[in-house]
Amino acid sequence: MKYITFLFATLFSLPLCAAQLTLELGDHSRTWQTAELLLHPATQTLHVADDVSYKRDMTYRAIPMAVLLEGLKPEDHLQAVALDGFAAELTAAPLLNQSGAKAWLAIEDPARPWPPLSQSKPSAGPFYLVWTNPQASHISPEQWPFQVTRFTRQSPVAERFPVLRPDARLAADSPINQGFALFQKHCLACHRLNGAGDAQFGPDLNLPHNPTEYFSGNFLQQYIRDPQSLRHWPQARMPGFNPSVLSDTELDQLISYLQHMATRKVILP
Template structure:
């Protein structure tokens, strides 16, 4: 028998869950650990959670999930986490809201291969195999960028300013530009790099070769951030808008001021 056919025949005898096993990598400063979807579904703290307004599915969803804090052995509230998706999306997040027992509650949703989640859209995969979801996200000001789906790895890393000094505004920067650096980390860095700095592989660099404040005139940049598809629409456009409930007018102004400031601080990668 052809070896390839024999291999396919053998695979067909395996349980569905084994054929579609997924692994989540944890790098928390004590080595690397890989946990399979089967292991996580069998976790003693696993339970069904209801998410009333799911960021990715835009509707109520139910997931089998475990508190993310249950996986973060040794992580302290002052630590910094990076959550990396399989498509290169890399969310930066303080460990404090993840570990807190009050306010927002972070849960790792695990897709059961025997009961797959719906696709995110026509011709798209689901949000699985792992997805960070939140109960009461507004309590800790959790934004859409802190809901990474298709999650592949969780890492404990030094803070962004320490890892990427080329992102820092000048010491003499305006208070608005300094505040905008925090908004950039929360809302932009998961998809974009700036001055070549960052771990995301998802979107274009926001300063090299040109900063958006250099080619968006008047109020068009703020309009674009609010609703990208209202200014230019194309099938491959992936950026979603930031509603005022997610990014206030004040915070948006600070973000734009930071970008404008960094246009004068280009550092070629």
């Protein structure tokens, strides 16, 4: 045990290597090296209050995402892919904002590495999507992906993964369809459903069993609000979704979608 602790300490004390960020934006792609981004004229020192991942104020060298995504349209859809398999689904509109909530790419300088996210864990680098004034656009924790290596322009989720769709006969404004939108925003970065999705992180939420099938009473609501209140283990990574991130109405909508999808399982070969 002492050797493992020493090994982690040694690894985190070693100087970081420069990384590269890949942008695959449909009709064009670009790979940026750490040094290029640090020297970019739009890069500046950025102070982020109450950073979502570090749980405290942080200071970064960062570049506006709008600069990197020049040419994209607000209706475009992006996926941010991280080293650990986290795959955040992001609409381009908030990433392109120039006022209100503003998206930035924080760049870890190998000469000035960021602190570990927690004991025995790496930092949020090499690249981290952070926000200033996030409350202006109801930015959720899943819209702060860290350890990012690639942004890829994608078709909308419902087109890429038809088995995620609710029944087409439902009204567009039904709670189930509202829940589907929330599932894409809050859950799809870590989870698959019916085997569909790009995340390599959390379990499938419909196969073999949907959580609405084995959580009784209000335990599913409690679990989503505070996972560690029901299942406590040191390496747990699912965050809690407090009412400022997911209102009670939205939580009910999300669970309505999951309940609905429990009746629409796809049997995988």
